[in-house]
Amino acid sequence: MSARAQVEVPAGRTAAPFPTLRHSTASVGQRDVSFVRVGALRLRVSRQGQGPALLLLGGLGNSLGVWDNLVRELPDIDTIAVDAPGTGASSTPALPLSMADLADLYASLVRALGLDQVSVLGLSFGGAVAQQLAYQSPGLVRRLVLCGTGPGVGGAPGSAAALQELASPARYFSAAQSRRATPVIYGGRFAREQKSFARELEQRLASPPSVYGYYCQLAALAGWSSLPWLGNIAASTLILAGDADPVYPVENAAILGQCIPNARVEVLNGGGHLFIMDSARDIAPSVNAFIADDRPVSLSRRL
Numbered sequence: 001m002s003a004r005a006q007v008e009v010p011a012g013r014t015a016a017p018f019p020t021l022r023h024s025t026a027s028v029g030q031r032d033v034s035f036v037r038v039g040a041l042r043l044r045v046s047r048q049g050q051g052p053a054l055l056l057l058g059g060l061g062n063s064l065g066v067w068d069n070l071v072r073e074l075p076d077i078d079t080i081a082v083d084a085p086g087t088g089a090s091s092t093p094a095l096p097l098s099m100a101d102l103a104d105l106y107a108s109l110v111r112a113l114g115l116d117q118v119s120v121l122g123l124s125f126g127g128a129v130a131q132q133l134a135y136q137s138p139g140l141v142r143r144l145v146l147c148g149t150g151p152g153v154g155g156a157p158g159s160a161a162a163l164q165e166l167a168s169p170a171r172y173f174s175a176a177q178s179r180r181a182t183p184v185i186y187g188g189r190f191a192r193e194q195k196s197f198a199r200e201l202e203q204r205l206a207s208p209p210s211v212y213g214y215y216c217q218l219a220a221l222a223g224w225s226s227l228p229w230l231g232n233i234a235a236s237t238l239i240l241a242g243d244a245d246p247v248y249p250v251e252n253a254a255i256l257g258q259c260i261p262n263a264r265v266e267v268l269n270g271g272g273h274l275f276i277m278d279s280a281r282d283i284a285p286s287v288n289a290f291i292a293d294d295r296p297v298s299l300s301r302r303l
Helices: 064-072 099-112 125-136 160-166 175-185 188-192 194-206 211-221 251-259 280-292
Strands: 005-007 025-028 031-038 041-048 053-057 078-082 118-123 141-147 236-242 263-268
Touching: 031 099, 041 064, 041 099, 053 064, 053 099, 053 125, 064 078, 064 194, 064 280, 099 125, 099 211, 118 125, 125 141, 125 211, 141 280, 160 175, 175 188, 175 194, 188 194, 236 251, 236 280, 251 263, 263 280
Parallel strands: 053 078, 053 118, 118 141, 141 236, 236 263
Antiparallel strands: 005 031, 025 031, 031 041, 041 078
């Protein structure tokens, strides 16, 4: 998918010096929120922090709020979070986008923001898209961070109960369903200390995906696999995994680490699927150090 990108500009502001750019920005605290038009889609983007640029790609149905806890721990990184098509305040595609389409979309978004290169951190479904982006646009992706994700077909399957819950977006629309599904899907601290994360769960209910957009994401994953080309990913890669993740068992991190040439695996003891939310302080030092560094990755370890 080849797409023109536009950043919308309000009255009284001067457009950035890119031929297809218009900019519309609202400040939310220290966060800069804008809408960027890429082809037929309007994407909501949030930028916060200063330093090397890091594009954040969320999981199934996730909106910007999934990144709040982690972004607070990364003040020296220019974090760029985006609502995927069909989630949060971004528009929904008329037809499902393939993984290759999504990778092209985010490449166009990065260029629309005036960036020649970014690091990319992807969570779950977003980790699959991040792999595709690093493969399709190697010159665009400086460093790659893969969180709670896998290679798709050919990887280690998650628990049947978790995958059954993921087949529906119901947890985003019902508090009771969310409370019931949380320990099944997410594991980790979300399962053990659910009451401690009431704010995070309420945020997810307040910003649900479109039902059609959610199923578009599932369609993109169907039959997808990165195994044929993982060995061609050039970016230095940090793979973060929880050893109590019901969706992507830790074996997936090992597969990714073995197949990507310059990769390191770090395993969070007791970490579930959403460790970027419930254990942000535990993983932030690794993310900060990795994004700030230009050296090849070192040995894998447990956190």
